[in-house]
Amino acid sequence: MAAAAIPSSVIKVAALCGSLRKGSYNRGLLNAAIDLSKTIKGLELEYVDISALPLLNTDLEVNGTYPAAVEAFREKIAAADSLLFASPEYNYSVTAPLKNAIDWASRPPNVLADKTAAIVSGGGGFGGGLSQYHLRQICIYVDVHFINKPKFTLNVFAPPAKFDSDGNLQDDATKERLKAVLLSLYAFTLRLQCKSA
Structure with missing residues (x-):
């Protein structure tokens, strides 16, 4: 009988931002998360750009292959153990680019299945919280497993100033709080890997 696979102690996280805006506060959160991940042994974050993805159209699928930008994106997601979403709130929901990315990743074979995930959101009012609830609903169907705590929403306009003029979290x-999310995601991913092994 073959021995069970030993879970990797290095957790690779694909970081996706729902905003395409250059000065996005949510992108600033991901940039800060990438910097913070360097202080956590065994955690590697990589920003995965979704801006080049075409709108989902199954006519673009030819003989089981996808457009080059989609194939490259799907390979990045498939290679990751986990996902970190920066999900701004547009009209009480997730952004169109983020939903589009999830839809492409879930095309067969679904490269999102059984990955762990966490969400961070920045904005006004509830700090993007409503988008997080919708994102969780969407990802139930594609078999993504979210950490429950800590929750991270940020009202970026409430004092004190959270970002400098260049969009860097200060x-x-x-x-x-952001580091606590990363630590929770790391521990949760290792736990699920051990159970599956």
Whole structure:
């Protein structure tokens, strides 16, 4: 009988931003998360750009293959153990680019299945919280497993200033909250890998 696979202690996380805007606060959160991940042994974050993905159209699928940008994106997701979504809120929901990326990734074979995930959101009001609930609903069908705590939403307009003029996260308390999300995601991913092994 073959021995069970030993889970990897290096967790690779694909970081996706739902906003395509250059100065996006949500992209700023991901940039900060990438910097913070360098202080966590065994955690590797890579930003995965979704801006080049065409709108989902199954006419673009030819003989089981996808457009080059979609194939490259799907390969990045398939190679990751986990996902970190930065999900701004547009009209009480996730953004169109993020939903489009999820739809492409879930085309057969579904490269999202059984991955762990966490969500961070920045914005006004509830700090993007409503988009997080919708994103969780969407990802139930594609078999993504989210951490439950800590929850991370950020009202970027409430004092003190969270970002500098270049869009870099500068608030230490927010950085600590963001690091707590990464630590939780890392631990949750290792736990699920051990159970599956």
